[in-house]
Every structure is written in structure tokens, then in C-alpha cells.
Amino acid sequence: MSALDDLRRAAGVEFDFAPGAQVPLSGTSGGSGLSHAIASVAYRDVAPEDIKVPNDTAKVNKGRFTLLEPNLGEAFTRAVETRMLADGRKPLIQSFGVEPGVVVEHALNAKRIRRQRDRQLSAIMIGFGLLFLPGVAIWLGLFQLRRTIAGSQDRRAGFFGMLVLGLLAVLIAVAVIRAPLDGVLRIYVWTMLPAPIIGWFVAQRVCERAAQNLRTHWSAQIGGGSGAKIPEAVPQNPNDAEAERIRLGLAKLTAEQSSNMTYYAGPKGILGMGVRWGSWQLAEELRPRDPSREIDPFRSWDVARAIGDQLRMLERGPLHTGGFTQPSITHWVVRHVGEGAGEVSRPDGPNADGYSVSSLEVQRICNESQYDSGDRHYLGVQFVLWGGELVVTMMISVTVLHHTLRIEVTGYALGPVDGFFRKGPDAKTKEITDPLRPWRKVKRPAPLVEVREVVRLAARAPLTWFPARLDKLGGTIAFPEPFGLRHVWATTPWKHRFMVDDVLRTATPVLRVAHAAAFKVLAENGVDISAFDSRSQALGGQVQSASPSKADEYNM
Structure with a gap:
């Protein structure tokens, strides 16, 4: 069986290539506004170091040549593709409130969009680069030297650096003009330096159009989202392996997003759900209601x-009010990975159902894995609020040890993503002297692509066909691990008054519904619920004054 067949089976995709397939188009209904805000990073033209603003554990790996380093959009696009679509990639954490696809x-x-630009730049490099290769090498060397002196994309070389570069440029020009050559060779040498300048002017027009296109998409994502055409994911023939790989990779993302396994990372809480902020436990002895007979087994x-x-009835109530939105109810299998875990493991073996744990195994874990090592079962009720900015999850566990039945209700909250993802493009301007009032400076629109940026893009263009080599030469970014598109960028919800209210208000109804449902099962099986009822009323009073705390740190 081929690797492609293994990938298809893992993704749960049974269908094969079918002629007439449509180009996938993600419309605004395909994901929340938060999904589009995160997606906007792929179109940004700022420094790659900005990825550390929402999470400083992200890594920026420098390459060998600063002239070939990517901007944030290029590096983010490459990181998303390799981390989320590459064969043999590490498992992902579910992104609640976000559509990874x-x-x-x-x-x-x-x-x-960039590949179309790079094709044109590559053609320009062939026309003005290969034919005038010595001149191009001289200009690229000067630009590389300038960037080395400056140290980054946005710094200037300084007076001393510019003086050195100027002297070098003058010496090179004098050497070219006074070269002891005649005829056609002399004309070639004289045109060797100005020809790349003409090529740069043509390349600047290409880069400017592409930059405007990318910034339009960037603004559209911040404004609520627009569709993305991806013809690369549509196989053009049965042997189009690359398109099939992308198509199956997107199917794998969907399957992994719906997995019923999640991971507890110590004080970090459940990955993807946030930290544990509250816990209420009811533990009482199982005694028969009728002393003359035993309770029925359950x-x-x-x-x-x-x-x-x-x-599932939480959204219904006796009064016609707004109330709860429709919750997501899931029987979770939770695996402990520790606070410093760098990766997680997928379900495997005979008890795995794709990326999820089989329903029979979930029941077995609920009934038997309650003490000692192993995975644990939690019943989760989850609300995705504020357009995905707030994820409120209440987890319920039921355990029986000896004669004691324990019902534990715990609350988890994941806050909004960093404001970095809501930032739109800044208009580029330059200050010039007002011709009518020379004593005043006025701002005028500036080109989106500067001279050094055109040179960088032109130098990178031919190498974009060899992405692995370009990664080594130019550099990459690496996302925080274990990676999920939602939780690694999340901030705390406790600074937003109404979000705090929503988190705290969720606890009381969930606790009471859980207790009432459990008591009904106990009463039907002949259990004396008087002690449970008394304890439940006491907890009902405590949960009304719920206040968030670092419940996983135990004040130790």
C-alpha cells in the first residue's frame, strides 16, 4: 500500500479523484472572524520577529544570509504549511472557536499570490541577471553588505556604513569605466552596472502590484474575512500527487479537529481549553434507601x-430570555502530558477510531480508569462565545471508589487572542517639503515596496522553487509547542468585565443540572440520596459566589 493510501486512510477520506472537481473556496461562513484574523498574518509584510508579540516562546531561526530572510507573511505561510500539512507532522491541539482549515x-x-509574483521576478532575473551576472553580483553584494552592517530589515546602516558603501560603489564604477577593453566587450562591461537598475525598475512594478494585492487581503481578513481560492488543492489528473496531498491534509485537519482526546498540561490546564479556574466536588457514601436490600448495580x-x-437541555428554560447559546457536549478522554511537554500523542491501536478514541473505549475508561495511571474520562459542556474570543468549558467527572461516589465539576476558560491579530496594515507615507510653504513638512503616500525590499524579493524569487534550501539560507519561524492555532495565542479573559461574568455565570446552572441528573440515576437504583442532596445544596450556595482562582496550583 502506498504512502498516499496510508494518508487517505488516516484522514478518513475514501473518495478518489473525480473529474470536474470545483476549486475550494472558503467563504465567510467557513469560519469565525477569529479564524480570519489569525489568517491575516499570512498576508503581512512586517518583520518576522513580530510573531513573538502574541507569544514570546515562538522562535525566529536566522538563516545564513539576511538578504534572503523572509518577512512575517512569508515565514508564517511556510510554517503553517509545514506544521499543519506536512507528511509525518506532529499532532495538533484542537482549536475551539477557530477553523484551522x-x-x-x-x-x-x-x-x-507570492508564487505568481516570484515567477515574474524569476523571468526578470533571467533577463537582467544571467545576461549581466557580474553586475547583478556586484549590486547584490553591496546590498548584502549594507544589510549586514544595518543588522535588520528596518534599521539604517548609519553614517560610517553608508560612507563605506559609497566608497566601494565609486571604486567599482571607476574600475568598470577604466577597464582596458574595446569593442563589444567594452560596451557589455559599461552596461553591466546600469542594466540591473533597469531590471530593478521593472521588478519594482511587479512587487508593488503584489504588495497591494496582499495588503487588500490583509485588510479584508481584519474586516471580517473573505474567501480564499486554492486551486492547488484540486487534482488536475489522477497523478497530481501534490494537489492530492494538500486535499488530504485539509481532510486530516478536519478529522483531528473533531478528536475526542485532549491533554492536561499541569498548571497550564487542558490544552485548547485554558486553565482550571474553579472546582466543586460532591462525594458521599452510597447507601441503600431500603436497609433490607442492596442497591441495584450501576x-x-x-x-x-x-x-x-x-x-443538552441547558439552552431551554421556563422564561423567554436570551439564556445559553447551544452548547457542545462531548465525552472526552483526557491524557496527562505535563507542563513542559513539547508534543502530544494521537490515539492508536485497536481502540482508536481515526483521530478519536472509540466509544467502547470511552465507556471502559469512564468505568474502570479512575485510579492509578492511565487516561481519564470527563464529560465536557463547552460554550464558544464572543465570536470565538472566549471559550468556556465545564468538565464533569464521575468516580466510584469503595462506597464513595464523587461528582466533580471543574471550570476552564480560554481568553481572547492577542490584539496583534486584529491589527490592520499601516499606510506607508513619507515626509516631503511643502512646495508652497517650505517651512512645513507634509506627508505623502509612499510606495509599499522600497528599494531594498525589491532586491530582497528578486534575490529570493528563484529560490522559492527550493523551499527547504531557502529555509536554511533565509531562515524560518517555529510555532510554540504543543501547537494549536487557538490556545498558543490566547490571553487571559479576566480583564474583560463581561467575559468574566459569562465565565462565572456558567458554573451554577451546569452544577445543578449535573447533580439533578446524577440523583435521578441514584434514586432509580435504590440509593439513599439524602446525604447527596444536602451536600448539593451546600455546593449550590458556594458556586453562587464563585471567584476565579489558580485551581491547579493548590497554593503549594
Whole structure:
């Protein structure tokens, strides 16, 4: 069986190439506004170091030549493609409130726009580069030297650096003009230096059009999102392996996003759901209601399933009010990975169902894996609020040890992403002297692409056909691990008054529904629920005054 067949089976995709397939188009209904805000990074033309603004654990790996270093959009697009579509990639953390496919599609769209620009730049490099290669080498050497002196994209070389560069340029020009040559060779040498300048002027027009296109997409994503055409994901024939790889990679993202396994990272809480901010535990002895007979046997799964059925009714109430939005109810399998984990593991073996744990194994874990090592079962009710900016999750576990039944309700909250993702493009301007009032400076629109940027793009263009080599020469960025598009950029929700209210208000109804559903199962099986009811009323009073805390640190 081929590697492509293995990839298709892992993604859960059974269909093959079919002529007439349509170009995938992610419309505004394909994801939340938050998805488009994150996707906007793929179109940005700022420094790659800006990726550390929302999370300083992201890495910027420098290449060998600063002239070939990518900007943020180029580096982000490459990182998204390799981290989320590459064969053999590490598992991803679910992104609640975000559609990973939308982000990947826009990254591919940005790549396509740049690839079209790079084709034209490569043609210009062939026409004005290969024919006048010595002149191009001289100009590239001067620009590389300038960038080495400056140290980064946005700094200037300084007076001493510009003086050195100026002297070098004069010496090179004098050497070319006074070269002891005649005839056609002399004309060639004399045109060797100005020809690349003509090529630069043509390249500048190409780069300016592409930059305007990319910035239009950037603004559109900040404004609510627009579709991304990705014809690269449509196989043109049965042997189009690259398009098939992208298509199956997108299918894998969807399957992995719906996985029922998640991971507990110590004080970091559950990856993708945020930190644990509150916990309420009800633990009482199982005693028969009728002393003359034993209680009827039941399992933890019976209680958990009953609670899940009742939680689906949370959006209904006796009064006609706004109330809850429709929750997502999931029986989770939670695996401990530790606070410093660099990666997580997918479900595997006979109990795996694609990227999820099979339903029979979920029931077994709920009933049997309650003590000692192993995965644990949690029933989760999740609300994605504020357009994906707030994820509120209540997790419920049911355990029975000896004669004690414990129902634990814990709250998790994931806050909004950093404001960096909502930032639109800044208009580029330059200050000039007002011709009518020379004593005043006025701002005028400036070209989006400066001289040094045209040179950088032209130098990178031929190498974009060899991305692995370009990564080494120019550099890359690496996302924080374990990686998920949502949780690695999240901030705390506790500075937003209304978000805090939503988080705290969720706890009381969920707690009471969970207790009421559990008591019904206990009463049906002959359990005396008087002690449970008393404890539940006490917890009902405590949860009304819920306040967020660092519940996973235990004040130790």
C-alpha cells in the first residue's frame, strides 16, 4: 500500500479523484472572524520577529544570509504549511472557536499570490541577471553588505556604513569605466552596472502590484474575512500527487479537529481549553434507601451519560430570555502530558477510531480508569462565545471508589487572542517639503515596496522553487509547542468585565443540572440520596459566589 493510501486512510477520506472537481473556496461562513484574523498574518509584510508579540516562546531561526530572510507573511505561510500539512507532522491541539482549515487555506492563497509574483521576478532575473551576472553580483553584494552592517530589515546602516558603501560603489564604477577593453566587450562591461537598475525598475512594478494585492487581503481578513481560492488543492489528473496531498491534509485537519482526546498540561490546564479556574466536588457514601436490600448495580458511565443527556437541555428554560447559546457536549478522554511537554500523542491501536478514541473505549475508561495511571474520562459542556474570543468549558467527572461516589465539576476558560491579530496594515507615507510653504513638512503616500525590499524579493524569487534550501539560507519561524492555532495565542479573559461574568455565570446552572441528573440515576437504583442532596445544596450556595482562582496550583 502506498504512502498516499496510508494518508487517505488516516484522514478518513475514501473518495478518489473525480473529474470536474470545483476549486475550494472558503467563504465567510467557513469560519469565525477569529479564524480570519489569525489568517491575516499570512498576508503581512512586517518583520518576522513580530510573531513573538502574541507569544514570546515562538522562535525566529536566522538563516545564513539576511538578504534572503523572509518577512512575517512569508515565514508564517511556510510554517503553517509545514506544521499543519506536512507528511509525518506532529499532532495538533484542537482549536475551539477557530477553523484551522480557513487559516491553512488563506496561507495557501498567500503562497499562490507570492508564487505568481516570484515567477515574474524569476523571468526578470533571467533577463537582467544571467545576461549581466557580474553586475547583478556586484549590486547584490553591496546590498548584502549594507544589510549586514544595518543588522535588520528596518534599521539604517548609519553614517560610517553608508560612507563605506559609497566608497566601494565609486571604486567599482571607476574600475568598470577604466577597464582596458574595446569593442563589444567594452560596451557589455559599461552596461553591466546600469542594466540591473533597469531590471530593478521593472521588478519594482511587479512587487508593488503584489504588495497591494496582499495588503487588500490583509485588510479584508481584519474586516471580517473573505474567501480564499486554492486551486492547488484540486487534482488536475489522477497523478497530481501534490494537489492530492494538500486535499488530504485539509481532510486530516478536519478529522483531528473533531478528536475526542485532549491533554492536561499541569498548571497550564487542558490544552485548547485554558486553565482550571474553579472546582466543586460532591462525594458521599452510597447507601441503600431500603436497609433490607442492596442497591441495584450501576456504572459510572450510566451517571455520566444521564448528565450528558440533561446538559443538552441547558439552552431551554421556563422564561423567554436570551439564556445559553447551544452548547457542545462531548465525552472526552483526557491524557496527562505535563507542563513542559513539547508534543502530544494521537490515539492508536485497536481502540482508536481515526483521530478519536472509540466509544467502547470511552465507556471502559469512564468505568474502570479512575485510579492509578492511565487516561481519564470527563464529560465536557463547552460554550464558544464572543465570536470565538472566549471559550468556556465545564468538565464533569464521575468516580466510584469503595462506597464513595464523587461528582466533580471543574471550570476552564480560554481568553481572547492577542490584539496583534486584529491589527490592520499601516499606510506607508513619507515626509516631503511643502512646495508652497517650505517651512512645513507634509506627508505623502509612499510606495509599499522600497528599494531594498525589491532586491530582497528578486534575490529570493528563484529560490522559492527550493523551499527547504531557502529555509536554511533565509531562515524560518517555529510555532510554540504543543501547537494549536487557538490556545498558543490566547490571553487571559479576566480583564474583560463581561467575559468574566459569562465565565462565572456558567458554573451554577451546569452544577445543578449535573447533580439533578446524577440523583435521578441514584434514586432509580435504590440509593439513599439524602446525604447527596444536602451536600448539593451546600455546593449550590458556594458556586453562587464563585471567584476565579489558580485551581491547579493548590497554593503549594
